[in-house]
Amino acid sequence: MSFDSLGLDASILKAVADQGYTEPTPIQKASIPVIISGKDVIGVAQTGTGKTAAFTLPLLTKLVQSKNSTHQGRVRCLILAPTRELVVQIAENVAAYSRYSGATVATCYGGVSERPQIAALRRGCDFLIATPGRLLDLGGQGHGDFSAVEYLVLDEADRMLDMGFLPAINTIVRALPKERQTLMFSATLSREIETLTKQYQREPQLIEVGRRSNPAETVTQLLYECPGALKQVMLHHLLKDEALKMVLVFARTKHGADRICRKLQGEDISCAAIHANRSQSQRQRALQAFKNNEIRVLVATDIASRGIDVDGISHVFNFDFPDQLEDYVHRIGRTGRALATGTAITFVTREDLGELRRLERIVGKHLHCGKLQGFDYTQQAPPRTPEDFQRHQDPRAGAHNSEREGRPQGGRHGGFRASQGNYRPFGRPGTRRQGGPK
Secondary structure, three states, X not given: OOHHHHOOOHHHHHHHHHOOOOOOOHHHHHHHHHHHOOOOEEEEEOOOOOHHHHHHHHHHHHHHHOOOOXXXXXXXXXXXXXXXXXXXXXHHHHHHHOOOOOOXXXXXXXXXXXXXXXXXXXXXEEEEEEOHHHHHHHHHOOOXXXXXXXXXXXXXXXXXXXXXXXXXXXXXXXXXXXXXXXXEEEOOOOHHHHHHHHHHOOOOEEEEEOOOOOOOOOEXXXXXXXXXXXXXXXXXXXXXXXOOOOEEEEOOOHHHHHHHHHHHHHOOOOEEEEOOOOOHHHHHHHHHHHHOOOOOEEEEOHHHOOOOOOOOOOEEEEOOOOOOOOHHHHHHOOOOHHHOOEEEEEEEOHHHHHHHHHHHHHHOOOOOEEOOOOOOOOOOOOOOOHHHHHOOOOOOOOHHHHOOOOOOOOOOOOEEEEEOOEEEEOOOOOOOOOOOOO
16 A cells, blocks of 8 residues: 555645655554544554654645635644653654645744743644643733644653643643644543543544554564673674764663763763753753764653654663653654664663563563673773762652653743633733642
């Protein structure tokens, strides 16, 4: 089956061909015709299987072929995503696919100036891709008109729930027109999320490709026993292999990511780190340098695990076991994307063995963990530097919660704008609303 047979508009097909794609992935084959038909959809597929195109391509087709046009200050399609990186990634994809259609795209996320985003909301756009927190804040200030929203997409819905965005999402959804098409896509979909679909969707069609919570089959998973004090040594040992050309390393904490990056740079390995303490411009520069092969290793925290869409990542390292075991699937899904092959390597300490057993139950298979051949387990751990002690943090001290971004705020006007002159209150003016991340 080719893209030509899915009912996409000719302008969209031309843009897809420009990107070098010839055959749709299973989630795209199953989702695109259903979305074009107008049905609500719950899409579940492994990370790296093309979920973004599965909803952006049919929505672009519907917008292009629709007789409706964007009115000044109005949004036609709203896409909510949990992180800045994922917002930027989706926006880049929409911009590429809309090259010949003339569809307009705007973004709304934290860490950057509000002014360009406010100006975009005033102009109106076909696609607005946003994090719930920043959108709630700007909407609370009275910016934007969402009375013409025809399509709502919740991407990585489980992640948004984990990050405490449910109250913000509820507020935003209540301000949207009831007559709309609602799509929900994720690599995993918990029973709690499925329950919420009854509030947001009307008779949604479940499209599930592959086993739920299972990594893509194109990823080879290797798990190595490793004492915590020797993790950095083992990482350096493995990076001596020149076949590891484009490497993504996941750390549990922000300071841990910086420490790994600093030590790799001290060993003459080109490296950069991205996490919530870095400004948006720093994160974008690091990600772009990684895409351009200017650096060999990118170190990231889980906040970025669903927003890194880089072709050619050969290896993913779980330097630290993830706090949320479901993040294991998203981490290793950064390699082996779009049917390419990749390798995921996880360091397992004695303290991680209980979590490993739980992970096996989640993915539904035994994960063999053994010693790394050729590695000297008897060597002494390298001495710790003053910087290690200065920024030392318990790796299990809740980095997942400490790295939330775009958290919901009440805004200066205490309401979310659904249409001109119509405000829906969600807190007293000038106060932070109750519920959601603090």
